Amino acid sequence: MITTSDIPCLPRGVRLHFDQVRDRWVLLAPERAIPLDQVGHAILQEVDGARSFGEITTALAEKYDAPVSQIQEDSAGFLNALKNRRFVDLVS
Amino acid sequence: MTPEPPIAMLAELTHRCPLACPYCSNPLELAMIESELDTKTWARGFDEAARLGVLQLHLSGGEPASRRDLVALVASARDAGLYTNLITSGIGLNEAKLAQLDEAGLDHVQLSLQGTTPELADDIGGYRGGFTRKMQVARWISEIGFPLTLNVVLHRRNLHQLPRAFEIAQELGARRIEVATVQFHGWALKNRDALMPTKEQAKEAIRLVNKARKELKGTLVIDFVPADYHDQLPKRCMGGWGTTGLNIAPDGQVLPCHAAQTIPHLTFDRVQEKPLSEIWYSGAAFNAYRGDAWMPDTCKTCDRKEIDFGGCRCQAMALTGDPNATDPVCAKSPFHLEVKEQAQQHAAHGNDVPLTYRVPPRKSAPQQQTPGTARRANA
Numbered sequence: 462m463i464t465t466s467d468i469p470c471l472p473r474g475v476r477l478h479f480d481q482v483r484d485r486w487v488l489l490a491p492e493r494a495i496p497l498d499q500v501g502h503a504i505l506q507e508v509d510g511a512r513s514f515g516e517i518t519t520a521l522a523e524k525y526d527a528p529v530s531q532i533q534e535d536s537a538g539f540l541n542a543l544k545n546r547r548f549v550d551l552v553s
Numbered sequence: 554m555t556p557e558p559p560i561a562m563l564a565e566l567t568h569r570c571p572l573a574c575p576y577c578s579n580p581l582e583l584a585m586i587e588s589e590l591d592t593k594t595w596a597r598g599f600d601e602a603a604r605l606g607v608l609q610l611h612l613s614g615g616e617p618a619s620r621r622d623l624v625a626l627v628a629s630a631r632d633a634g635l636y637t638n639l640i641t642s643g644i645g646l647n648e649a650k651l652a653q654l655d656e657a658g659l660d661h662v663q664l665s666l667q668g669t670t671p672e673l674a675d676d677i678g679g680y681r682g683g684f685t686r687k688m689q690v691a692r693w694i695s696e697i698g699f700p701l702t703l704n705v706v707l708h709r710r711n712l713h714q715l716p717r718a719f720e721i722a723q724e725l726g727a728r729r730i731e732v733a734t735v736q737f738h739g740w741a742l743k744n745r746d747a748l749m750p751t752k753e754q755a756k757e758a759i760r761l762v763n764k765a766r767k768e769l770k771g772t773l774v775i776d777f778v779p780a781d782y783h784d785q786l787p788k789r790c791m792g793g794w795g796t797t798g799l800n801i802a803p804d805g806q807v808l809p810c811h812a813a814q815t816i817p818h819l820t821f822d823r824v825q826e827k828p829l830s831e832i833w834y835s836g837a838a839f840n841a842y843r844g845d846a847w848m849p850d851t852c853k854t855c856d857r858k859e860i861d862f863g864g865c866r867c868q869a870m871a872l873t874g875d876p877n878a879t880d881p882v883c884a885k886s887p888f889h890l891e892v893k894e895q896a897q898q899h900a901a902h903g904n905d906v907p908l909t910y911r912v913p914p915r916k917s918a919p920q921q922q923t924p925g926t927a928r929r930a931n932a
Binding site for chain 2: 472473474475478480482483487489491492493494544545546547
């Protein structure tokens with residue numbers, strides 16, 4: 462599982478893309494296009510390969526006025542699923 | 554009901570290829586060099602595809618590196634906003650070309666593996682020295698840092714090498730491996746006696762994949778296409794006909810799948826003659842097997858019709874002579890037992906059955922060929 466000190470990053474070949482035809486954000490990865498909901502997009506927008514998971518979730522909690530614990534739970538599940546598919550890398 | 558826009562497009566840039574794999578998915582009637590679309594027409598096709606809703610572009614062939622304008626094609630696809638995936642044997646690529654592809658914005662490389670030893674890989678590919686060269690190209694791909702997927706076509710002769718293929722994928726730093734049991738279309742139909750896996754091998758492949766998926770979770774993603782001839786349920790071919798993807802053949806014919814030309818009653822529009830969106834939404838070939846109006850009663854009344862859509866149309870054509878029939882892999886097909894028995898007979902042959910290799914595309918007859926067209930085709 463991802464910890465607060467882990468630094469998530471999008472590896473080469475994985476990028477956010479606005480799908481104009483379907484009017485939504487997608488994550489483009491090798492031979493995959495993953496449609497993102499607002500929450501998924503909000504999280505991935507913060508992933509810059511520099512800030513830690515802790516810093517990202519604190520920022521999101523402030524931005525959306527939500528408890529950090531809730532944001533961390535949601536984001537950890539989402540990022541872990543992406544990590545298992547090699548769409549996100551973790552640097553510790 | 555209006556279909557959804559397509560997500561993926563396979564651009565078969567050329568049918569030329571240095572390899573001669575006996576399971577090649579290209580049609581038996583290969584497109585001639587002179588009929589290949591030029592750079593500009595491909596670029597326009599990529600642009601139309603992106604505006605239609607395509608996100609993923611697979612640049613394939615034949616061997617796409619046989620096109621001298623490959624770098625320009627990648628650049629134009631990226632300009633159109635597409636995610637670009639190069640599906641290659643590696644033969645025809647060198648360090649300089651890979652650096653140019655990197656600069657042009659190529660997103661991802663899918664490298665084919667015919668076997669895990671030079672002996673077997675070169676025998677299957679019909680190209681001496683191919684394996685060694687491919688491994689060199691794979692190292693250059695890793696050095697540049699392209700995300701890499703290996704793709705392995707499994708059959709009776711190489712199935713025992715699957716564990717080694719997983720190791721090679723890790724050694725090369727691949728994030729993904731596609732393991733597809735040979736699909737019997739096109740050239741593979743001629744090689745069923747040589748390539749059909751046994752029922753035991755088909756089971757063993759499933760076991761090996763499940764084991765590796767557990768052990769390599771988070772390191773190597775494994776996509777798997779199991780053998781279907783020995784199965785009871787047909788495959789969800791293309792994710793549904795005309796629902797998610799389309800192909801453009803080297804000569805511009807727009808196909809719902811790479812084997813669609815084996816269905817004789819279908820006619821195909823060309824990208825140089827009609828807008829791609831019109832072809833996708835109104836083309837006769839795309840509408841032929843959308844929905845359930847075409848289905849036999851067996852499929853129409855089946856509770857799996859939204860899951861597998863009656864299976865593969867090209868397989869129904871190849872094995873029953875009727876493209877509208879239930880895929881005979883399905884236990885409900887009247888041809889099912891016959892096909893199962895055939896599969897066992899094909900699989901019972903020894904591994905000394907000679908391979909029928911794919912032959913290179915024809916060149917047009919000399920009297921039809923003017924110097925001008927030859928130059929254009931090779932530009």
